[in-house]
Amino acid sequence: MAQTTGQVPQACGMIEISTDCVTYTDVSGVFQSVQDTTQARKSGEAYTFEGDKAIVAAGKREPMELTFVIVYTETDAEAYEIIRTRFEIACGGKLCVRYTPRGSGEGKEQITTDEGIITSFTYPPMDASAGGPIMAGFKLKAGGVTTTVKAS
């Protein structure tokens, strides 16, 4: 097989959030990373007296708990304050996130979470020995993600 030329850089994507899962806001300017993007599927096995290998079966896909690292800012319209507000809503505010690994523009793959719950939120830490900006973050638990091709 010929070596691929279709590789995608990690650092050139676009990310957006939505509190109603319809209208999205570009937050690429404050998000640093998207992690824990692995989704598992339930599976099980049984052993029988006949044969030497297990019998396996598949179940449903398990929910995902994605981790996002964002820059701490104190601007109301920026992600930190939007997400903090959603997290602090009684019983949990919903949030959707979508990201495009190859950046903005049509024809690119876009990964959109189902409506999720913010299960943890990192308030700003402080470190007198650090030189970088304060980073915050959150975890979003969602049933899964949908991959689409971006069109408008």
Add this chain to the structure above:
Amino acid sequence: MIYRVLRLLSTGQQIGDFVQASDFKGGERTVNILLSVNAIAPISSPPLAELPGWTKRAERLLEIGIITVQEFLDADLKQIADLFKYKTISSIEKWRIEAQEWLKPPALDKK
């Protein structure tokens, strides 16, 4: 031109759906981008006369040069309504939906 959706689109169309440039804000530009990434593919449009129950309708439409489903979908609704002496275009709109439905592969209707 009609295209079949091959990959889920962010605009909501599912695999197997039919789209036209007019379905996108970006029009032909978006269609060309989606074609380039194999998210949609053009389909060959059958003659209207091949659609079940459309034989007589197809004969009338031939009078104004409409032969295929594609030509029918692209045509001016008012012109067709006038041909059939309809006062409104509502019936023609229903025909368009029907014609589009006939293009869908049967297996994908079972959602």
